Amino acid sequence: MADILQNVMDHAVAVARKAGEVRHPYKDPRWFIGEESVAAGEPSILTDDPTWIIDPIDGTTNFVHAFPFVAISIGFTINKRVEVGVVYSCLEDKMFTARRGGGAFCNGEPLQVSDQTDVHRSIIATEFGSNRDPEVVDKIFSSLRNILSLPVHGVRGAGTAAVNLSLVASGCVEAYYEMGMHVWDIAAGSLLVLEAGGIVMDVDGGDADLMSRRILAANNRSVALRLVEQIAPYRPDRDDAPPAACD
Numbered sequence: 001m002a003d004i005l006q007n008v009m010d011h012a013v014a015v016a017r018k019a020g021e022v023r024h025p026y027k028d029p030r031w032f033i034g035e036e037s038v039a040a041g042e043p044s045i046l047t048d049d050p051t052w053i054i055d056p057i058d059g060t061t062n063f064v065h066a067f068p069f070v071a072i073s074i075g076f077t078i079n080k081r082v083e084v085g086v087v088y089s090c091l092e093d094k095m096f097t098a099r100r101g102g103g104a105f106c107n108g109e110p111l112q113v114s115d116q117t118d119v120h121r122s123i124i125a126t127e128f129g130s131n132r133d134p135e136v137v138d139k140i141f142s143s144l145r146n147i148l149s150l151p152v153h154g155v156r157g158a159g160t161a162a163v164n165l166s167l168v169a170s171g172c173v174e175a176y177y178e179m180g181m182h183v184w185d186i187a188a189g190s191l192l193v194l195e196a197g198g199i200v201m202d203v204d205g206g207d208a209d210l211m212s213r214r215i216l217a218a219n220n221r222s223v224a225l226r227l228v229e230q231i232a233p234y235r236p237d238r239d240d241a242p243p244a245a246c247d
């Protein structure tokens with residue numbers, strides 16, 4: 001694992017030097033999008049530059065309540081595409097890693113998504129999120145009612161987007177969807193799913209967009225598209241939306 005990260009960091013330095021950059025790719029805040037740095041006022045703009053996208057604790061509510069799923073999520077993008085993803089599920093002691101074109105692994109063992117094509121025999125992961133706006137809550141429950149009524153085998157939520165994505169990559173659930181999470185919750189995990197043979201798209205079936213705060217990740221297109229028909233979509237403010245103007 002250390003080797004993978006070192007290679008990526010070396011790559012970041014090489015890309016920066018080629019572009020004539022003098023910035024240090026591990027220290028310049030423009031090379032990071034992190035939950036805590038954004039909370040502290042740093043920008044949340046994904047550029048073509050090599051960028052680390054970091055969530056130090058994914059599953060904060062779980063952590064506070066000792067609900068045993070908490071992860072560290074580290075993604076690395078170049079040209080806005082995730083090249084490396086690392087999710088460490090701390091209490092399970094599982095280190096999930098993926099490199100674009102190099103497969104996905106858990107503690108060094110290769111991962112493969114589920115081969116189930118029938119949504120009725122699937123488990124779907126999702127989250128309720130933290131938005132209590134009645135219209136949003138109605139959409140969440142509408143999606144849930146539709147999916148449960150398909151019917152599916154079950155609906156689950158680990159309380160962390162990164163772990164939910166690792167569950168899709170591991171073949172434990174067939175799909176995961178959510179609206180309202182952030183880029184640092186999903187950057188690393190989305191590559192795990194792709195490299196384990198799955199797909200990642202928008203909840204309306206369109207192209208995935210890391211900054212849109214919407215994701216549908218699935219083992220295959222047929223399960224994904226059945227879910228698209230059931231999901232009542234809404235559009236949270238994008239991660240790269242300009243800050244609201246002050247009076």
Ligand SMILES: O=P(O)(O)O[C@H]1[C@H](O)[C@@H](O)[C@H](O)[C@@H](O)[C@@H]1O
Nearest residue numbers: 057058059060127129159160161
């Ligand atoms: O805030 P953390 O715990 O880093 O991330 C969580 C999101 O805030 C929440 O909206 C989402 O439902 C959860 O899956 C995510 O991991």
Ligand SMILES: [Mg+2]
Nearest residue numbers: 055058059185
């Ligand atoms: Mg998070």
Ligand SMILES: [Mg+2]
Nearest residue numbers: 035055057058
């Ligand atoms: Mg967090």
